[in-house]
Amino acid sequence: MPPDAAAKPSPLIVALKAELDRSMKAYGAQDPAAYFINYTLTDTERATVSGSNGALLSSDAGRNRWLEVTVRTGSYELDNTHKIDGRQPPSGSPGTNVPVDDDPEVLRRAVWLETDTEYRAAAEALIKIKTGKEVKVQTEEGAAPDFSREKPQVYTGPLVSYSLDRKPWEQKVRDYTRYFRESTAVINSIVTFTAQAQNQIQVNSEGTQLQFGQIRYRLELFIQGKAADGMDINRYYNFDWVNPADAPDDKAVLAASAQLRKEMEGLVASPLNDPTVGPALLTGRAAAVFFHEVFGHRAEGHRQKDVNEGQTFAKKVGEQIFPSFLTVVDDATEKKVVGQDLLGYYQFDDEGVAAQRVVLVDHGVLKNFEMSRSPLKDFPHSNGHGRRQLGATPVSRQGNLLVESNKTLTNAQLRAKLVELVKQQGKPYGLLIDDIAGGFTFTGRGQPQAFQVEPLVVYKVFADGRPDQLVRGVDIVGTPLAALTKIVATGDTPEVFNGYCGAESGYVPVSAASPAILTSELEVQKKQSSTDRPPILPPPAHDIQKSGGLQ
Numbered sequence: 001m002p003p004d005a006a007a008k009p010s011p012l013i014v015a016l017k018a019e020l021d022r023s024m025k026a027y028g029a030q031d032p033a034a035y036f037i038n039y040t041l042t043d044t045e046r047a048t049v050s051g052s053n054g055a056l057l058s059s060d061a062g063r064n065r066w067l068e069v070t071v072r073t074g075s076y077e078l079d080n081t082h083k084i085d086g087r088q089p090p091s092g093s094p095g096t097n098v099p100v101d102d103d104p105e106v107l108r109r110a111v112w113l114e115t116d117t118e119y120r121a122a123a124e125a126l127i128k129i130k131t132g133k134e135v136k137v138q139t140e141e142g143a144a145p146d147f148s149r150e151k152p153q154v155y156t157g158p159l160v161s162y163s164l165d166r167k168p169w170e171q172k173v174r175d176y177t178r179y180f181r182e183s184t185a186v187i188n189s190i191v192t193f194t195a196q197a198q199n200q201i202q203v204n205s206e207g208t209q210l211q212f213g214q215i216r217y218r219l220e221l222f223i224q225g226k227a228a229d230g231m232d233i234n235r236y237y238n239f240d241w242v243n244p245a246d247a248p249d250d251k252a253v254l255a256a257s258a259q260l261r262k263e264m265e266g267l268v269a270s271p272l273n274d275p276t277v278g279p280a281l282l283t284g285r286a287a288a289v290f291f292h293e294v295f296g297h298r299a300e301g302h303r304q305k306d307v308n309e310g311q312t313f314a315k316k317v318g319e320q321i322f323p324s325f326l327t328v329v330d331d332a333t334e335k336k337v338v339g340q341d342l343l344g345y346y347q348f349d350d351e352g353v354a355a356q357r358v359v360l361v362d363h364g365v366l367k368n369f370e371m372s373r374s375p376l377k378d379f380p381h382s383n384g385h386g387r388r389q390l391g392a393t394p395v396s397r398q399g400n401l402l403v404e405s406n407k408t409l410t411n412a413q414l415r416a417k418l419v420e421l422v423k424q425q426g427k428p429y430g431l432l433i434d435d436i437a438g439g440f441t442f443t444g445r446g447q448p449q450a451f452q453v454e455p456l457v458v459y460k461v462f463a464d465g466r467p468d469q470l471v472r473g474v475d476i477v478g479t480p481l482a483a484l485t486k487i488v489a490t491g492d493t494p495e496v497f498n499g500y501c502g503a504e505s506g507y508v509p510v511s512a513a514s515p516a517i518l519t520s521e522l523e524v525q526k527k528q529s530s531t532d533r534p535p536i537l538p539p540p541a542h543d544i545q546k547s548g549g550l551q
Contacts, residue, residue, distance in 0.1 A: 007158040010211055012041060015104035016203045019111040024205050027071065027119050032126050034119055035079070036072040036147065038204040038352070039111060041065060042390060043100070049166050050192040051173025054181045057190070059166050066390050067110055068095040070204075071118040072147060073126045079146045080125040081374075081393075084132045092121030094391035144305065148375040148382055152207035153352055159199045160213030162244070169193045172250070179257055180223050184542045185265040187535070188224040193217075208352040216343070216509075217241050219248060221257060225264045226534040231473060233267045235260040235456060236437065240498045242341050263457055266470045273458065273471035273524065279421035279430040280522035281414055284495025286455065288512035289436040291403050294451050294480045295328065296512070297503070299360050301369040301385070301396040304376055312480055316366050317378065323487055324364040325407035331357040332384060332399030337513045343498035344400040344511035351386035351394050358383045363406075372396040389506025397505060403514035408492035414518050415461070417489060421520055422463045431524065432459040432468065433476070436497075452477050474524050483522070491516030 016039045027034035047061040071092075072079045080089060098110045173191045180189035199213040219239040226232060237256045239248045248256075282290055297303070304314040313321065322328070332355035335345050346355050351373045360368050371379055372386030372395055387397040409417065415432075422430040434457040453476040459468040494515050500507045537543065 007156045007211070009156050010159065010201055011102055012104060012107055013201055013203065013209065013211065015107050016041065016111065016201065017209070019108045019115070020203055020205060023112075023115045027115070030119070030123070032073040032123050034071050034073050034122070035075055036070070036205055037115065038070040038202065038208075040068045040070075040350070041098070041107075041201045042068070043199045044390075045161060045197045047162075047164050047166060047195045048192065049169040049173055050190060051170075051177045052190050053188065054174055054178035056170050056174055059170050061164075061166065063100055065098045065100050066095050067098045067107075067114060068391070069093070069111065069114040069118045071115060071122045073119070073122040074146075076147045076149055077145045078129070080122040080129065082129045082146050084129060089125035089129060090121065091125075091393060092118040144377045145375050145380070148373045148380060150206070150351075150353055150373060150382055152204075152209075153348060153354055154207070154209050155212060155348070156209075157212035157347070159211070160197050160215050162195050162197050162215055164195050172253075175250075176221065176253060176257060179254070180261060181539075181541070183261050183265060184538060185225050185268045186223045186261065187226055187539075190220075190222045192220045192222075194220075202348070202352050204352060210348055210352060212347050214346070215242060217244070217247060219253065221253070221260060223260055223264055225268045226532075227268050227270075227472065228534065229272075230532050230534070231272075233264065233472065234437065235264050235267075238498060240341050240343050242335075246341070263470075267457070267472050270470045270472045272473040272526065273431075273460070275523075275525045276427075276431075277521060277523045278425060278427045279418055279518070279520055280433060280524075281418045281430065281461070281516060281518050282433045283435070283516050284491060284493065284514055285497050286433045286436040287403070287490075287514040287517040288401075288495060288497040289499075290453055290476070290517070291328065291514055292398065292401055292497070292501070292510065292512040293453050294478075294483055295361075296330075296370075296398045296401045298480060299330075299369050300398065300503075301371040301376060301379065302374050302504075303396075304369060305374060313366055313369075317368075319366055320364045321366050321481070322361055322364040322484055323407075325405055325490070326361065326364055326487065327359070327404040327406075328361040329357055329359050329402050329404070330370050330385065330399055331402055333357060334400050334402065337400075337402065337494055337496050337511075340496045341498075342400050342496065342511040342513075343500075343509040344398065346399065349382070349384045349386045349394070350388045351382065353382045353384045353386060355384040355399065358385070370396045370398060387505060387508045389508060392504075392506040395503070395505045397503065397508050398501065398510050398512075401510070401512040403490075403494070403512075405490035405515055407489055408515065409489050409518075411491060411516065414489060414491055414516055417518055418461055419463060421488075421518075422461070425520075427463065429460040429462045431474070431522065432461050433457075433474075434459065450477065450479055451483075473526050475526070476522060477525050478523050483519070486519045486521045487517050488520050489518045490514075
């Protein structure tokens, strides 16, 4: 990637490189020797405005810098990160705050202290690993190198910042949450606007030198309600954009708010769904989350290496795991799908490797994994998916998981096909799953290889033509190898889900995009429910019994 001609390198790069050279010379001569050192400096400027139930909750802005130091002792083949019996050796410091002033001497002092802390932890870990390794039998993947050799990346991009007046957003969050307050079904509402500019400088002993920045804006709408039996019901919607000119206008936010409010009013009065197995249609956003949870996590490279993981797909490269009309890629270089900004876009991952398009499944056949710099026997290099939240150690993570299909139907045709499947199976109804909050998946070997996905809006679609019925209390459950083979057709228009995914390396921004999917068999169970009843009194503004005596 060529440097940006207009971009100037930060004066702090010189300070980081000077300390890197000094450290490599000193710690590379120790026993055990440091063979790799990386310094990452992340400058984050953030503004947040939040409102609740018609009033301003908070409005603040801040800036901070976070320094992370990585020291590896030993060699690319065996170093201080090597897992013994699936256990990760203790690492050193998660990093430290450093001043936001561009003071090279102060920064070098912080780097010096962090490097010493990290080296000592790495040296101690390697000694324990070498002692343990001599008496442990290694699995095939466990014998793969601990760190991959990668081509150094050099790139200087512009340092980014935003200009923001929080006052208009303070009024907007009041107005948006006041609209929700008008409904008796909404117990609580929170709307949050966030602007973030993040700049990163990264240098390492292999010769990588990076400077790049990214600006993101987000508006989140969240409402809570309660059914008569005590079940908590949440509805959520978010807007994500990069260019200030693409901010949603009041009309777009009101339309989304009206939809959330209508669904909440329906859900609190809707019946519970019974556990069933049968045909189901997932809209694009719901399907995107489904693929992220059921497939995406199991295609993360480090899970194929860890003996404590279920390794669902570790030995299935070259085998058909999906219907042949489906292709799945993870492309962190993609900025938009159907005109919508993707939250999982980035230029370089957190190990200094350039983002790239990775074909995971090609016409149903498993081809690749999302790889960090922790190599596998047959996949010796990173493909730019080493990611982490600040302060955590990078592992292989999803970026933009994109589902492509060459067996598409219109929405009307998909619905007709759903009804046809329901009749063929002799069922009274199928399910239309319109939105999913997220979910979780068990990938550890000591647990059942199962997933649970949490739909928010679910309709029964009846075989006899009765109107659809909104139901609640539904969780999708199943096992991935079985669930993924039951997909029989897809829609013709992808939809995007943007969110933050939590795993071993913390929360990272991700996107998933998929057309609607029709599955011949999906199992659902009853959602766990709270026993707390709704408030005894209605909200004050909706109480017809006014204060001051009998009416």
